[in-house]
Amino acid sequence: MKTNIDDVAQTLAEYERLAITSGAVVQIDPPEFSADGDTFAPFWIDDEPPKLARSTVYRDGVPTTVYVAWDEAVPLETAMTEDGRRWLDLWIERPMQRFGSYAVRSSLRRAFREVVGERVEPDEDAPKVAGAQAPAPERDWDDEIASAPTEERLIEVWAEARASRARTAAREVAYRARLEQLTADGWEPAPAQKPGRAPSDHRPPANRAARRAKTRKKGRR
Incomplete structure (x- = not known):
């Protein structure tokens, strides 16, 4: 899918203009970026792209904050602009501009839904990395x-x-x-063992005593 880079450059200003038409007082904080979800900064200088971005806008003083994950927003490698460039390269080259604009648009869309509507911008319409990954099958x-x-x-x-x-x-x-x-x-019980036959010369003690008594009786005859 091919889209126009200039369209994306103009969208943020268009969102701000639409928000102002609501008649509310509009205030937009600079987008912030984070690598771990704990510490956020309004700038990004690391070689690796940020993991998260957040944007806060105020409608008549009431804040609306939106968090966006890089993996859920960045376009696929196959998503192309009209002049043949990859959207992914543009995001990696300028993460503050592209990812930050994405986050601000998301917060404006949520805070001023009645005037912004459900607009889908060129870089948002490009297929996303997260969408290309099929969810793991649920285990039974x-x-x-x-x-x-x-x-x-x-x-x-x-x-x-x-x-x-x-x-x-x-x-x-x-x-x-x-x-x-x-x-x-x-578990299996041990096989039963048959009792061995007692030796022929083995006799219980009671039997031996009886034999001795019998022998003594014979001797008296």
């Missing part, structure tokens, strides 16, 4: 717990569910039931 935790083939695999699935914050009370019940089942299936 219930099925993975119920069909875990071994105790080790079940424990792994349960740990992964915790990392994904997918644990629920119902799944914990299913997990414990499956764990008990796998543990029971893996």
